[in-house]
């Protein structure tokens with residue numbers, strides 16, 4: 252005790268999620284840092300800043316929660332709200348691919364100081380791959396934001412004491428030509444009291460509740476800017492928070508942007524429309540459908556899109 256140490260030096264400094272353990276505390280956690288990945292997703296969407304910030308937080312959250320999935324697992328976060336941001340969807344496909352998008356009301360979102368989320372629902376869906384059950388937990392959306400909703404989810408669905416901080420923000424850097432550029436970044440830390448799980452590796456502590464309280468209080472001393480600061484490595488941030496107890500970090504898991512949209516998937520959606528509805532979608536001889544996540548546009552002729560579509564009177 253009292254020996255601050257961080258072992259296993261990490262090779263990558265951005266776009267990863269990493270598991271850590273606080274020595275002698277029965278506390279496990281994960282830290283996520285998204286640089287180019289967050290920037291890629293959020294710049295491409297071009298949402299107003301407050302909408303981008305929520306979407307970036309959702310990216311950090313799915314990376315924190317999804318990192319424990321099996322090799323072909325999928326974790327999806329879906330928020331529906333009656334606020335300026337009406338929907339946020341983010342997902343994490345194991346072993347480390349994320350994407351996110353949002354829908355919003357431009358006029359409401361542009362009001363200075365407006366809360367982006369109103370009342371609604373917060374759902375997490377976990378799909379562990381072929382032959383495994385799909386699990387979905389839904390809790391009310393907390394007006395305080397996504398973090399509060401995740402914590403509420405853990406209290407109600409998993410009953411593992413959890414603390415979490417996430418942030419998404421822009422940083423301005425100067426490139427080689429001296430020009431200033433603005434980048435989106437996202438980051439976060441999650442800690443969990445694994446003592447409730449029992450089993451291997453759980454230590455018998457004199458004051459287990461006190462250890463957990465201290466771990467969560469220390470986490471909440473992490474400032475939002477520290478979670479996204481490109482100059483502050485994940486290791487140094489963990490060291491700052493938990494050096495008195497010692498932190499053991501595990502190898503980082505790289506995170507990348509990726510979309511799973513494909514022409515067949517778009518076609519299968521279009522084929523749920525009838526022929527007349529499809530005809531209304533034809534512009535310049537084609538039906539164009541754009542992926543909300545990656546902005547890829549797929550074009551089909553009416554015959555392709557309507558190959559199996561019934562006409563309205565057949566239904």
Ligand SMILES: [Zn+2]
Nearest residue numbers: 510512542545
């Ligand atoms: Zn896509």
